[in-house]
Amino acid sequence: MSPAAILRTVVLAGAVAALEIACRTGAIPPTMVVAPSTMLVGAVEALDDPEFWRHFGVTVEAVAIAMSIAIVGGFCTGFMLTRIPPLRRAVSPFLASYYSIPHLAFYPLLIVIFGLGRAPLIVLATLFAMVAMILATMAGLDRVPPVLARTARIHRLSLLSEIWQVRLPAAAPHILSGLKLAVAYSFIGVIAGEFIMSTEGIGHEIAYAYDNFNNRRMYALILIVLALVTTFNMTVFAWERRMLKRRGL
Amino acid sequence: MSAAALAEVAPPPPQAGAAEAVHARLRGVTRVYPGRAGGPEVHALGPIDMDLRQGEFFSVVGPSGCGKSTLLDVLSGLAPPTEGSVEFEGARIAGQVPDGVGVVFQEDASFPWLSVEDNVAFGLRREGVDAAETRRRVDFALGFMGLRDFRRAYPSQLSGGMRQRVCIARTLVMQPRLILLDEPFGALDQQTRLLMGDELLRLWRETGATVMLITHALDEANLLSDRIGVMSARPGRFIEIVETGWDRARDSSLAERPEFGAVTSRLWTRLRGESLRALGQGAQAEAAR
């Protein structure tokens, strides 16, 4: 392990240990934070609970749908915008300010339109994640070194071939970073929405546990969500790192 | 323009007894770009009249910004001429890259996501050449360019010079009849340049292709070429075409001969005035911004 990794592990382990001690000795009351060991126990309990898995499935399904639409739709939209410059110019200012607006402010509106259920959740998360993918796709295609496009023309590739064989691979690192964001935002969108206003899903379960003063369950669920999201993100990060390494980036 | 000046700019009369076939021909070619945001248009090139003889090694030298790269764009079919005609192997080309042309660019054009081997095989695979033939030609090109040991490496792991060799190999493998190179050794150090120059000559001899090299290094042009076209400052036109008369079987030891220095001096004499003009043009452009 690199020195940085060792330092990180030591610090994190130390923090967890300190928290454990503080909780056990009562320095931090369980009404505020429960001990990490208790969280783990609660997590194991939850994993045993079929109800938990039902909610888990609901959440994961929503995230998967939102992610897929955001990535594919975002990529296609971004690609299309690079081929139609006037449209891109018109839409640009909107896209630039998109992430400055607190999206969740519009969530109530979506509920009013779609009713309570999974639809507003998925729509919100998709909208949240899609623009990151659009922006990254455009940035990636913009940054294809012109000499590579000219090489494609020298090889007399058809336009489709040029795009598929040269432009897209060249743009891949940027597009992949957009994909990372889309993944993260899909999770955030779904879980935040579930938390605020839903009758199902992990986000809702966390809120429910909080309302019922069930701290052990609440922290356990939080832990599980964080573990899930982190694992997913790490996988994507690792994939990206491998790709970048090969290209010497 | 005075008659004397006009005579300078007109193409040299065909050499007596020169029966070489013409591989490519430019007549009255100009290239004009529309100005930026309503500014005046840019006359990048021309008018150019030029005959590229079959199998010759022709270099183009000229001050920066004179349109050398534009000439390459027009000749290769990457850009259509604004006026005039471009013919390659008897057929007119206008903005379309014909079969049989290979280009090596100034910047690194290797595909970072492909290994050296896959880079070199790129063109063959796109054209649907069968696997056995592809493998044979790729092996040959890799061997020719000294890349056999690096076939599985990725461009990011190679030096600039090696990456250029990958690009040359990728061009070689398509067996082009006309090879255009745009300052391919620009980013390399002098020693590597000399070695690569020798390699280029070897390539030229063994493939029998026609080669046009754009370079700003006068001694490089002198060493490598049968003929050297000297371009004026923008808009670039040929102010002289120098015949070197060197042996086909030449290499970098040519530089030791006294006649060699004379040619280089002659090139510089022609170029010096144009380079000053180009420098002045550059300063004007800055001031206008």
Next chain:
Amino acid sequence: MTVAAEPAAPGARPLTAALGALRGPALVTLAVLVMWQLAHELAGDVAITAPAPTLAHLVEMIGQARFLPHLAETAMAFGQALLIAWMGGVLIGLCLGGSRLAGEAAEPVLVTLYSIPKVTLYPVILLLFGLGMQAKVAFGAFHGIIPVALFTLNAVRNIPAVQIRTARALRLSPAQRARHVLLPAALPEVFAGLRLGFSLTLLGSMLGELFASQRGLGFLLMKAIDLHDVETILAIAVLISVFAVAANMGLLAIDRRLRRGAAPAGHGA
């Protein structure tokens, strides 16, 4: 020799440039209004109220005396959160960026924190800070501090090594080095982080208000949801969005100026 183009009349260029810059946003605003109206036609008043009445309602709401305390509450919470996020984030980023080991160790942690749905930690914030202003500020600051720290960290790490060597060759103290070399060199990228931190802090503060308070725009929003008062829901959403976009554009303008590259006057030769 080409003839130089006639220069434009003095003073004309800045005005036309300014108008040109406004054209994009104006078109987009128009498009948004049009789409809004269309959505209203399709969905009806029960789901989406039309632009004109909604905006009228908004203006009326702002005029009411009982609205101002809510606005003030949100502004206070957001302001405090932003201060903490910006200053805290920059400080953390500078410290981590200064040491290669610390930076390398901390970055994955920060990136992970950035990608998790922070809303899941909302109950924790509530437990730690109780209901009320503190929770809102904490939640908002938590959202914003991470990107600011991340961007600052990267900004410091990306400073060309040759500039740092120059600072050392000039024998500057660490504090001088930070102030006169590190900070100006890192400023453009740091500012990009501040911009992102602004938006996220706004989001976090708003989220914080949804549950933790009896006052503020978030609280009004929740009340409107309970009463199914679509007009008010939309009005508040629009108010927040307009503020967010306007502020972002202002920050973007500053960002662009920072990137023009010229060092500010008074710094060295």
